[in-house]
Amino acid sequence: MNIVKKLFGLFRDDDYEVGMHLYNAHLYREAIEKFESVILRKTSLSSLHHNLAQFYCGYAHRNLGIMLFVVGNYAGALEEFQKALKGSQNPHEVHHLMGICQNNLGDFENAVLTFSTILKIDPNSLPTKLRLGISLHNLKMWDKSVALYSTILAQKPKYADVHFRLGLALLGQGKAEPAAEAFRTAVKINPNYIEAHIKLGLTQAYLADFDGALASFTSILDRHPDFPDIYYAMGIAQAASGRIPDALAAFEKALEINPSYKDAKIKLGILHCHQGNYETAAACLREAGSIDPADPNLQLAISAVTCIMERPVNAKNVPDELTRLFGGGKPLDQAIRNFNTHLKIKPDLSAVLAIIKEFSEENTALCEMLIPVVHEYVKEQPNYPDTHNTLGSIYLKLNKLIRAEESFREALRINPEYLKARVNLFNTLKLMNKDKEAAEQGAFIIEKNVSYPDVYCNTGEVLMNLDRHKEALAHIEEAIRLRPHYSKAHYLKARIMAGNGRHEDAIQAYEACLASYPADDLGDKAREALNMIKQRL
DSSP states (O other): OOHHHHHHHHTOOHHHHHHHHHHHTTOHHHHHHHHHHHHHTOOGGGHHHHHHHHHHHHHHHHHHHHHHHHTTOHHHHHHHHHHHGGGOSOHHHHHHHHHHHHHHTTOHHHHHHHHHHHHHHOTTOHHHHHHHHHHHHHTTOHHHHHHHHHHHHHHOTTOHHHHHHHHHHHHHTTOHHHHHHHHHHHHHHOTTOHHHHHHHHHHHHHTTOHHHHHHHHHHHHHHOTTOHHHHHHHHHHHHHTTOHHHHHHHHHHHHHHOTTOHHHHHHHHHHHHHTTOHHHHHHHHHHHHHHOTTOHHHHHHHHHHHHHHHOGGGGTTHHHHHHHHTTSSOHHHHHHHHTTSOOOOOOOHHHHHHHHTTSOGGGHHHHHHHHHHHHHHHHHOTTOHHHHHHHHHHHHHTTOHHHHHHHHHHHHHHOTTOHHHHHHHHHHHHHTTOHHHHHHHHHHHHTTTOOOHHHHHHHHHHHHHTTOHHHHHHHHHHHHHHSTTOHHHHHHHHHHHHHTTOHHHHHHHHHHHHTTOOOHHHHHHHHHHHHHHHHHO
16 A cells, blocks of 8 residues: 555544545535535644645635536625635636626626736736626726727637627727627628627618618528527617518517517517507517516506507607617617627636536536536527537537537537537547548648647548548648647557558657657557567568
8 A cells, every 4th residue: 555545544534534525426515514624623633634625625616616607606606716716726717717707797897807817827818808808898998998809809810709899899989880890890700690790780770771781680590590689689770760560570570489578579569659559569568567577667668558548648758758768769779888788708608618628537427517507508599609519518528429419510500610619529520430520520620721730630540540541641740740749640650651561660650659758558559569560670
């Protein structure tokens, strides 16, 4: 037995052992209680358990925080992350999630401080810069937000979400025309970016370019005909252009898809009221009231329309009064103003996923817990490719390859240019031994002129399995060029060389593999193959 294990066994701590059992069972609250009892009674004989209890207590707070974060309990998650910082071995990731919680809770000042702290450690983190920009945006610091987004785009001009955020910030500055151009660029980069299409269409309508707005809405409806928000936005634009029958039809279509769409019911009620259809208006507003009984403005609106029906002489000013109750001004102006209300950072599943990937294999139970939560995100945002990619990545972690493949393919159906999902699909197909399909995905990725040595190496491997050795060798050598000490690529090159009878080149490649510190199993294979070649020679 190892001497450390002997010493550790001499001073057993029942609370610590129970705490570890609870921690491994993902019962983090109960584990924290046990670890804290160990920490409170530190003695010279229990210092080892004390230090370990502190370490695992920090991780328990962190994991509990992640679970609360994913289900949208930002206040509870923030509290756990703050406690986790005391024992965290990686405060960067904890600060990152804390900043998101602070932003989503409306504590924008502290969110800015938290993201700025991360950038001091990692000045080149583009995701952190983007989230800092959102928090600055929420503080109405438009100039700083625009400057930050412009800095990001100087490095990553094809980042559709940054162009989208830039458009919102430009609207905050009152610059509608450049905002429309920013939304237009986001749409060009990602034609399936629904929110960018909606914001572009409404901004075009705000600029009185109603034909352009209709074209923007129509182009995205061709791809996503069952997305109610598009019809809702189209209804606002058409009402602003005076096309009342078309606006009524658009709001009706939004409600056909989602009968609980309260805002569409309200807009429909206001339009009917403007048209003098008071009974229909009252019915629409009552239905909206049944969706949200706590909305005081709805109750006032219902009373106003009922009063008109009882005494028509009061009808003259009621449509304008209804508009005032629901935000004031014209619906289109109100929609533009609402672009820049509290912007949440959501769903931000990628940040959670990055942490989940670090979990050891015995922590897969946490991934199982997250699957129903991510499914809810998918239901809420079925056309958001990142949610499908995240779901697929969790299935991949759990080795549920068929479901992983389905999720990655759905992400790519929504956005064919989503390289992260493409790489994930490629890796999944490779694991499933679908070499021909994997080779096709690898070729697609490589055509994008990316510098991913793993993609080149793994594409080479599947091409080897398909007996396309000349193509395989070209990809493997490119992987080596990108990463000279890539042990797996050297090993695969050696196999091709040996198969072609080029024994000296094979020996050189195997030796390069062994010199690149391969994993134990790969190193054993390389040594065995190298010895066999040398014996033959």
